[in-house]
Every structure is written in structure tokens, then in C-alpha cells.
Amino acid sequence: MSAAKTKAQGIIDDNAVAVFSKSYCPYCKATKALLSDKGAKFYTIELDQVDDGAAIQDALEEMTSQRSVPNIFIAHKHIGGNSDLQAQKSKLEEMLKDAGAL
Template sequence: MSAAKAKAQKIIDENAVAVFSKSYCPYCKDTKSLLNDLGAKYYIIELDQVDDGSDIQRALVEINGQSSVPNIYIKKEHIGGNSDLQAKKGQLKALLTDAGAL
């Protein structure tokens, strides 16, 4: 397993909510805004601000098939991107509570 894949998997495994993001991405900003509005505790990694960000993004494609950001996990389950998270708005509070993130 590559170092980037191991790092990505460790982030997914060790955090109730993990968001792989890029600081300039408007969809990532929408995701962070929604989570912040709900008061969620989440781990965020800005892939454009870490040296191995592009390697981690490639590793996420291997892990879940998604190449875009945001790439969101709740309780180790791949949620998808911002549109997937927004579509779960009605059940998001329950998901976050169940994950221990609220």
C-alpha cells in the first residue's frame, strides 16, 4: 500500500467525519458551511495545502472511485461529494449524531 493510500485510510478510520477538500473549491466551501451550520466536529484536509495532496487524491480514487473534491466520509462510510451530502440534509443530523460528530 502506498504511503498516501495508508494516510488517506488512516484519516478515514480515525475520524467520525473526514472531508478531503481543496481550499479554493466552491463545492468544498458549501460542504464545510453545511457541517459548520450543524455544529459538526469533522476532520478536514486541504489537499492543495499539503505536500502529498495530489498523491492522496489519487489514492482516494483507488479507495472509492471518486476523483473530485470534496470527498466525504461519515463513520468510515463514503458519502460522496457535496451534492451527495446536500441530498442527505434531512438525515444528516441523525448521521452525524450516530457518528458522534454532534
């Protein structure tokens, strides 16, 4: 397994909610705002601000078939991107509670 894939999997495994993001991405900002509004504890890694960000993004694509950011995991399960998260707004609080992120 590549170092980037190991790092990505470690972030997913170690955090109830993990957001793989880019600092300038408006969809990432919307995701982080929604999670913050819900009071969720979540881990964010800004892929444009870490040396191995491109490699992590490649690894995430291998793992999830999703290349775009944000790439969101709740309770170690791949949720998808911002539109997927927004679509689950009604269930989000329950998902976050179940994940131990509230």
C-alpha cells in the same frame, strides 16, 4: 499499500467525519459550511496545501472511484461529494449523531 493510501485510510479511520477538500473549491466550502451549521466536529485536509495532496487524491480515487473534491466520509463510510451530502440534508443530523460527530 502506498503511503498516501495509508494516510487517507488513517484519516478516515481516526475521524467520525472526514472531508478531503481543496481550499479554493466552492463545493468544498459549501460542504464545510453545512457541516459547521449543523455543529458537526469534522476533520478537513486541504489537498492543495499538503505536499502529498495529489497522491492522496489518487489514493482516494482508487478507494472510492471518486476523483473530485470534496470527498466526504461519515462514520468511516464514503458519502460522496457535496451534492451527495446536500441530498442527505434531512438525515444528516442523525448520521452525524450516529457517527459521534455532534
